[in-house]
Amino acid sequence: MTGLEELARTVLLCRDYVANDLTDYEICERLQSRQILCVSDLRNLSSHSGQTALVTLVSLMSRMGMQVALDIPDVKLAFAQPPLRGSSIGSALLGANEGLVAGATITTRVDFRPDVIFALGNTPIEDYRAPCWRLSGDEWSGRVDIDGVGTPRAWTAEFPIGSMICAALAATEAFKFALRGLRLRSQSDRAFLRASRSSVWEFGLNAAPFTELDLGLVDFISAGAISQAALYVLARVPRVRMRGRIFDDDVTASSNLNRNKLSLKEDVGRLKVEVVARRCPQLALEPIAARYGNGNPELEKLAPRVIVGVDDIPSRWEVQRRGPAWLAVGGTSHFNVSSSVHRLGEPCSGCLHPIDEPGPDAIPTISFVSFWAGLLTVVRLFQDVLGIPCPLGRQHLWLSPLGMDMPRAAMWSPVAARKDCPVKCFASRSLTEIDPIAA
Amino acid sequence: MTPVTEKKFAVEVVYNGVEKSIQVEVEERVSALLQKAIAQFGITQAPHLLSLFREDGTVVDESQSVEQARLKPGEMLLLRPNAVKGGSERLRVAGEILPATFMLLRDCGRGESECAVYWTGPGSDHTVDAVEHPAHTRSPFGYEVQSKWLTDFWKQLAATRRSVKAQVHTHPGQAFRSASDDCWPIVSQAGFISIVLPDFAAGRPTLDDAWIGVILNDGHWQRLASASEVLVVS
Numbered sequence: 001m002t003g004l005e006e007l008a009r010t011v012l013l014c015r016d017y018v019a020n021d022l023t024d025y026e027i028c029e030r031l032q033s034r035q036i037l038c039v040s041d042l043r044n045l046s047s048h049s050g051q052t053a054l055v056t057l058v059s060l061m062s063r064m065g066m067q068v069a070l071d072i073p074d075v076k077l078a079f080a081q082p083p084l085r086g087s088s089i090g091s092a093l094l095g096a097n098e099g100l101v102a103g104a105t106i107t108t109r110v111d112f113r114p115d116v117i118f119a120l121g122n123t124p125i126e127d128y129r130a131p132c133w134r135l136s137g138d139e140w141s142g143r144v145d146i147d148g149v150g151t152p153r154a155w156t157a158e159f160p161i162g163s164m165i166c167a168a169l170a171a172t173e174a175f176k177f178a179l180r181g182l183r184l185r186s187q188s189d190r191a192f193l194r195a196s197r198s199s200v201w202e203f204g205l206n207a208a209p210f211t212e213l214d215l216g217l218v219d220f221i222s223a224g225a226i227s228q229a230a231l232y233v234l235a236r237v238p239r240v241r242m243r244g245r246i247f248d249d250d251v252t253a254s255s256n257l258n259r260n261k262l263s264l265k266e267d268v269g270r271l272k273v274e275v276v277a278r279r280c281p282q283l284a285l286e287p288i289a290a291r292y293g294n295g296n297p298e299l300e301k302l303a304p305r306v307i308v309g310v311d312d313i314p315s316r317w318e319v320q321r322r323g324p325a326w327l328a329v330g331g332t333s334h335f336n337v338s339s340s341v342h343r344l345g346e347p348c349s350g351c352l353h354p355i356d357e358p359g360p361d362a363i364p365t366i367s368f369v370s371f372w373a374g375l376l377t378v379v380r381l382f383q384d385v386l387g388i389p390c391p392l393g394r395q396h397l398w399l400s401p402l403g404m405d406m407p408r409a410a411m412w413s414p415v416a417a418r419k420d421c422p423v424k425c426f427a428s429r430s431l432t433e434i435d436p437i438a439a
Numbered sequence: 440m441t442p443v444t445e446k447k448f449a450v451e452v453v454y455n456g457v458e459k460s461i462q463v464e465v466e467e468r469v470s471a472l473l474q475k476a477i478a479q480f481g482i483t484q485a486p487h488l489l490s491l492f493r494e495d496g497t498v499v500d501e502s503q504s505v506e507q508a509r510l511k512p513g514e515m516l517l518l519r520p521n522a523v524k525g526g527s528e529r530l531r532v533a534g535e536i537l538p539a540t541f542m543l544l545r546d547c548g549r550g551e552s553e554c555a556v557y558w559t560g561p562g563s564d565h566t567v568d569a570v571e572h573p574a575h576t577r578s579p580f581g582y583e584v585q586s587k588w589l590t591d592f593w594k595q596l597a598a599t600r601r602s603v604k605a606q607v608h609t610h611p612g613q614a615f616r617s618a619s620d621d622c623w624p625i626v627s628q629a630g631f632i633s634i635v636l637p638d639f640a641a642g643r644p645t646l647d648d649a650w651i652g653v654i655l656n657d658g659h660w661q662r663l664a665s666a667s668e669v670l671v672v673s
Contacts, residue, residue, distance in 0.1 A: 016484050186481040192455050333520050334484065335455055352496075355521055364484075396496060398519055403456025411453065411517050413496040 003103035004028050006257045006265075007065050013364035016334055017192065019183040027182065032065040032103055034178045037114035037128065039071045043154050044120040048078035049163040050155030051089055052236050053120060053135050053142075055081045056167035056371075058093055061174050062104040063258050063367035069112040070094075078158070082235050082279040083262050099264050101257050116177050118170050119147065121154040131195070133173055135166040139209040141202030142166030144173060149198055159209035160236050162202075164375055169199050171368040172401050192335075192402050199404035203379050205388055215242035215385050217303035220285070221292045221319055223248035223272035225259040225365065226309030226330040229374020230381075232261040235280045237378075243284040244303055247292040248273050255362070259370040293318045305384065307377055308349070311363070313356045320349045320423045328380050329353075330373035334364055337399040339376040340415060341390055347415040350423030352396060372401050448512035452476045452491070454519075465506040469499050472510075476518050487630070487653050487661050488520045530604055530632065530670040532558070532567040537644055537672060543572050544609050544640035551639065552577040555584070555608035557592075557625060562602040567670075569601075579611055584625075605632035605670075609639045630654065632669050 004011075004024065011027045018027060038058060044050045058068050074090035086092035090108075097106045117132040119125050125132060125147070133144045136152035142165030145152065155163065176193045184190065215234075220227045223246050234240055252260065252267045252275060260272070262279045273287035288299060292315065306324040308316055309331075316329055320342065329349045331338040342348045376397060383390055398411040421428030449460040450472070459479055463472050469491065477486045491499040494515050499508050510516075540556055548554040554577060558567040574588040596602060606625050635650040642648060646666040653661055653669060663669060 185483065188481050191457050336519065398517060400454075400456035406456040406458070408453040408458050408515075409456040411494070413492070413494055413517075416496040416498075 003032060003065050003101050005254045006101040007031065008255050008258075009362060009365040010064055010258045010367075012362060013334060013366050014179060014182070016364070017179060017184050017189045019185050022182060028065065030182050031178050032067070034066045034116070034174065035069065035112060035114050036061055036066050036174055037069050037071060037112060037117045037130070038120075039117060039123055039125050040073075040120035041123040042073045042075065043156075044123050045072055045075050045089060045155075047156050047158065048236075048238065049139075049157040049160045050120055051075070051078060051081065052160040053155060053163035053167050054089065055084060055093065056164050056232075057118060057135070057170050058106060059084075059096070059100060059261065060167060060171035060367045060371060062096065062100040062106060063261075064171070064175055064178070065101055065104050066174060066178070067104065068106045069109050069114065070106065071108070079236065079238055082232070083264050096264075099266070102265065116174055117147075118174075122152050131177070133170055135163075135170050137162035137166045140205055140207070141200065142169060143198065143200040144169040144196065145198045146195075157209070158238060161209075161233070161375075161379065164233060164236070164371075165201050168368050168371050168375065168401065169196075169201065169404055171371075172196075172199075172404065175366065175368065176402065196405040201404060201410075203383075205379070205383060205386075207382075207386055207388055210382075210386070212239035213237075213241070213382070213385060215240060215381065216305065218242050218244040218305045218307060218381070219303040219324075220244065220246040221306065221308045221315065222246075222310035223276050223287075224250070224309055224311075225256070225261075225370035226332070226373045226377065227307065228260045228262045228272075228276055229371045230307060230309065230330070230377045231276055231280050231283065231285075231374075232371075233375050233378040234283060235262075241282075241284075245286045245288050246273050246276060247288045247290060247299075249289055249291050249294075259365050259367050261367075261371060261374070291315070305381065307381065309373070309377075313353050316349045316353060317423050320425065326384050328377045330377040332365065332369050332373050335366075335369055335400060335402045337369060337373045337376065337401065338396070339373060339380065339399065340396040341380050341384070342395070342415070345426050346392065346395065347417040347427040348421065348423050348425035350421045350425060351418045351428055352415045354418055354420060354422055356422075369401055372399060445512060450510055451513060451515045452479075453515065453517050454480045454482070463505045463510065465504065467505050468501070469503055469505060469508050469510075470501040472505065473501060473518075476516075480518065483663075485520070485663075489518055490521045492517045492519060530558075530560075530565050530567050532670050532672045534672060536567055536570055537646070539570050540607055541636075541640050541644040543570060544607070544636065547572065548577065548609055548639040550641055552579055553582045553609050553611070553639070555582055555606060557603050558605040558607065559596065559601050560604050562596075562600045565604070567604045582608065589625075603631075605634060607634040607636065609636045611639060613637050633660065634666075 011024045014027045074088045084092040084096050086095050114130045117130050119134050132147040134152045139159040142162045180193050252263050262276050267275045271289050277285045277287040302322050302324045304325045306327050308329045327342045329340050392414045394412045395415045396413050400409045403409045417427035417431050419431050447464050449462050452461050544554045557571045559569045560566040574585040575582045631654045633652050637648050651663045651666050
């Protein structure tokens, strides 16, 4: 089957819920046979935020193998939309037809009978007789509502964080729709896959959207899914400047295409660092084709801000031991996202991830979960650069994207310092020093 | 007036954004609460990696009782992995081990008696590179390893710095874990793997129809959905 190799990790994740006797082929076929229609009028698609919402949604669904049809006017792109090429929204999206995952088409077919429809903002839609959700929001927040709920406004802003939020929310609805059609291991699992009437996410930063921002020096450890999601987001924020390095010795594999947002099929076999540096020229990233901590002391001096997307736990400890002033760690576990920030003196990533559990070679992953991990990391970076305080009670976020309409989808918490912290960070040593028994 | 402490109450457990009330008793072990939560959410993928976390980010100690852990009525607990990765370290089983295991079990059991073998490997890593067939009595209803063989086996392992990685034994008919299997694993350490093969291992030399489980921190066995969760054949 075309696309089975690219979708292997997504199929593996579906096995959290589908009946054991379903084959990989059946799961893959279900995803690939979903037909999604994306609709927008000229007004909603004329802004950078509207264009970013559409491109992000289409690419998230394509990376799940779904068939996408577009009912949109062709409009000149306001800014580049890497890894897609083209000067207009139509040429960029249609140019990615089967370019992200084999068999995942992006077309303007007129004979398309959609299973699900997504409409941008207040775009009028015809009676397609399929469930329809509307994507709306503003600079820092996004929402997805069943058609008829609320009064969505048109996308007019330039600042695109809210538009990427609603794209991630919408892609989740497409996935849940696909999985509901498969036999599940337990009927009680339907609770995780219920269609959402309205789901919302906002960062609550109370910050005006900036028109330009210099992030300074930032290093990225890993060029995998989470770093690529973060760079995908950064590449879409107009007039953001940064310099930095990205470390990874791995090459792009077919099984990465289900989630690596800056990678195309043509990149299979190429170094991941080369791929992302080429796709984000405005971010001035120096590709280092080596694992961080390979022994070159000059290379290992870190920037003041470091983003860690690597899932190897000892590598996280190694970076933390180098004491960057600000460290963000993004991770995923099945359908959940872990996002944390560690400043000097605070409980560190070793306190949060104290156990080294080398995992299986094939980790279950899916596009929208990895994307959330990158998006959250970037907003935390903006927060730090803008000088907006991050209270200790918000040091760690455990996010469950499947249930963004539920009150407990986001669980913020402090990171608790541990006496057995493998990094032996300042916060963990302080615990020992003030404990009279341990002392 | 003496304050009255509730002996039974509910805590709220959140998994994948879904919240469920779970009844606990103060004397109950936290590990039992964890197992109830895993069962109520129907989690079958790598459940042995999950822990309960408080809203302050601390992990609830599974070795304590509900009272010792100071859980309160209505307290919100997050059920999530203790390490944010997709799984635990898997055994790397050399390619010849599985056919050799089936051959030994079939030859010894002859389609009518239960039999067992132990997978061993270097103590320093997670590799299986040898199969040990113990001296044992056998019948259609069970097997018993000879005590002297066991003693010599442990001495030999210690001398060669090797360890037992998993035990594999056969059952007549379906693969399942019996009460006697529960009581007498060769290793009683959390994370130890047990594999039960159906039909006296007469079928295809794969683990597709096997019962596969690991010992949890509280000593109970947790059945796994598939062998790939804990081992990879190389």
